[in-house]
Amino acid sequence: MRDLFNQPTDRRGTNSSKWDLLESRFDVPLEDGLAMWTADSDYPTAPCVLEAVKKALDHGVFGYIASLDAYNTAIQWWMQNRHDWTIQKDWILSGQGLGNAIAFCLDVWSNPGDRVVTFNPVYHEFEFKIRKAGRIPVQIPLVRTGDSYSLDLDTAQDMLDGTEKMIIFCSPQNPSGRIWTPEELRAVADFAERNNLILVSDEVHHDFVYPGHRFVPMDVAAPEARERTVTLTAASKTFNIAGMKTGNFIIPDADLRAQLQQRLRALDYTPNRLGIEMVTAAYSPAGADWVDAQIAHLDQNRKTFDTAVNAIPGVRSLPLASTYLAWVDFSGTGMEHEEISQRVRKSARIAPSPGPDFGPGGETFLRFNLATQHDRVVEAGKRLQAAFGDLQ
DSSP: OGGGGTSOOOOTTSOOHHHHTHHHHHOOOTTTOEEEOSSOOSSOOOHHHHHHHHHHHHHOOOOOOSOOHHHHHHHHHHHHHHHOOOOOGGGEEEESHHHHHHHHHHHHHOOTTOEEEEEESOOHHHHHHHHHTTOEEEEEEOEEETTEEEOOHHHHHHHOOSOEEEEEEESSOTTTOOOOOHHHHHHHHHHHHHTTOEEEEEOTTTTOBOTTOOOOOHHHHOGGGGGGEEEEEOSTTTTTOGGGOOEEEEOOOHHHHHHHHHHHHHTTOOOOHHHHHHHHHHSSHHHHHHHHHHHHHHHHHHHHHHHHHTTSTTOEEOOOSBSSEEEEEOGGGTOOHHHHHHIIIIISOEEEEEGGGGOTTOTTEEEEEOOSOHHHHHHHHHHHHHHTGGGO
């Protein structure tokens, strides 16, 4: 099955934001540039998912959905078998992926002018969505120690003014690939309780766990915080189906769930049929086998990439415990972000995600998507070494 992830694919000209925006967004030539920014994968989804799509296409009718029971049962099975998380089917509400889910959380549990807490550097869409909703981001700095980050909740407390309504927490952490310990998760939950904050836990990367590491859902670590916890999940990153815009809110607390459900009903939201069919097929034993093979592929990619990048003087790729997104620090080169970016985009012809987009702490970083064929990762390493060859 490992060969499935190395079969050549060309996504150029397929209306792919990751590839077809290379030139307009990054000034990287489409002809031979490498797209390593947007967090989707360059290989097809699992065969079991493709079989479900083919079955639906052969039937040819895409009418209204009668029930989400099979979908919710599949989610329940996946969380139990992959994450030791026992959930009830009625805890699950569906949204249009994680971005839409964050927007709904902001809409339901905060008002314009309220402050929303994040821990930075973090997935840039947190800040963008907070600002677009008319809320104010409170960006708490993570503490960098060597190759890892930790939480400083004393500093966080000092930065609050009492008008905060929510924490949006990234677990596993994007962009660093850090997996939080149960003790750290409980500390975040306690911080939320002390400050009367809704705790939104974005766990979309939870299936990418490398050997020697273990992911624990927020609800498993801190079940005592259920009256304020909303967990966001999706099969989108795991199975490369982000374009289907299908994700989940998992909310054990009946009052919180009713508040969100009322808003979903008011906006007449229902999920799309094909996305539901794909996720139901993905969350299965066959899907689990495919994910295990994908993790082995990504593990090889991250090791290859880190070896190449860490050979460049002054450059450090932080070791990943989770995600397929390498977080690379160029501070040791002594260069400003613009020069770093120019070398990577112009000389190496690679488009990564700019570190400053992730907020305070990202100024000297770039984020590289490794969910691609191994040959492309090898080529990216060679290009980066050549682009910084004068440092050798």
